[in-house]
């Protein structure tokens with residue numbers, strides 16, 4: 001038995017080395033790019049397994065969860081936002097800018113008058129929980145077509161009014177998700193104007209990805225050719241701050 | 251001419267075995283870090299309130315997780331990376347087992363082995379720590395354990411892992427239904443991961459009890475099939 005205890009000691013020592021190595025590997029250039037490409041391969045396989053426009057599942061009214069959890073920012077901590085709540089967001093503007101032929105500034109009324117899509121979908125948070133709700137709003141593609149997206153545009157950046165830990169929230173998607181039929185600018189949840197905790201008055205729905213992609217308190221849609229100069233260059237608030245995956249379909 | 255000597259473990263088995271050990275350890279420990287992000291499990295499609303949970307899970311300490319402190323993003327990076335060699339390794343192992351006959355010869359159980367008396371005899375032999383079964387062959391309980399792990403729990407981790415991923419769901423919504431909804435798939439993912447951990451403990455214990463040096467050597471060099479090498 002003696003020999004085997006020695007061996008076990010060696011083995012558990014190797015185990016510890018291995019675990020220590022994990023964090024070292026992640027910090028190196030090759031390790032980091034290995035982790036990045038694993039994410040890219042998941043995106044590629046997800047997209048090649050189904051049509052690029054394949055829909056996320058839609059549920060019936062009976063499936064809606066009794067309540068829809070608000071997470072991350074649950075409000076916007078500014079006097080302007082408090083005042084906007086009072087006026088029912090009458091002066092709220094959604095700007096459409098960047099690489100477009102016709103920059104626009106839309107009011108909530110403008111947005112409600114566009115052709116609408118209503119969808120009952122499941123919202124999956126990166127933490128693990130899910131909620132189901134009915135969302136209504138125009139498809140992002142309708143707005144993009146009206147604005148005339150230039151060929152050089154590769155990403156859509158969503159600008160938000162809320163700040164978390166001192167930084168402005170933002171998110172981004174590529175053109176596949178931007179033009180996906182279920183990608184809508186939602187102004188209503190379960191038939192009512194969006195509650196403050198869920199992003200009033202406007203939020204994105206990016207149905208095939210995790211919750212942090214669904215930017216809330218939306219103020220602008222910006223078309224860009226690269227994400228490098230936006231924020232810290234990783235494509236979103238959590239991507240910059242904590243290294244979350246930019247492709248959040250996993 | 252010399253007969254090529256038949257090894258106790260084929261090359262594919264040995265390579266897969268050690269690759270899989272690394273993958274499963276990283277997946278399990280990074281999974282425990284992910285679990286710390288929301289320590290409640292639900293059945294059905296949705297769930298976010300502790301009151302609706304069927305299980306409230308403990309917070310796993312740093313020594314049990316990868317990384318060794320709470321970091322959901324890094325844990326998911328590791329999980330997403332190791333899912334690839336884990337899934338492809340299992341696929342290759344299954345293909346090799348079916349083609350080489352390893353599955354049909356060594357792992358598939360026969361009807362005779364399912365007789366209660368035979369099972370009882372096998373359990374008694376295990377409790378007596380008598381591992382002297384005939385030359386390099388698996389007994390019933392071993393076949394059952396290896397069969398369940400190779401056929402149900404390991405592939406189950408891949409299927410439930412895919413079912414939890416919102417980007418994968420549009421290509422196979424039936425998979426999510428088969429598990430009873432996304433939160434059910436997540437619960438099963440969690441339960442299976444502990445089933446694999448339980449197998450791991452028993453597996454390592456039995457290796458230690460049945461002569462760890464010979465067993466380890468067998469899984470590294472292949473060993474030889476024959477009574478003299480049975481530990």
Ligand code: HEM
Pocket residue numbers: 125126127128129250273274277278280281282284285286288329333336337404407408409410411412414415436439440443446
């Ligand atoms: C033996 C292999 C594996 C083990 C032991 C394992 C273990 C775990 C554990 C313990 C969790 C945390 C569950 C929770 O409480 O949320 C988890 C989460 C997860 N696993 Fe795995 N896993 C394995 C393989 C895989 C594979 C192959 C995939 C992908 C195809 C995968 C995808 C996921 C995903 C997406 C999550 C996040 C779930 C969530 O957001 O709650 N896993 N895993």
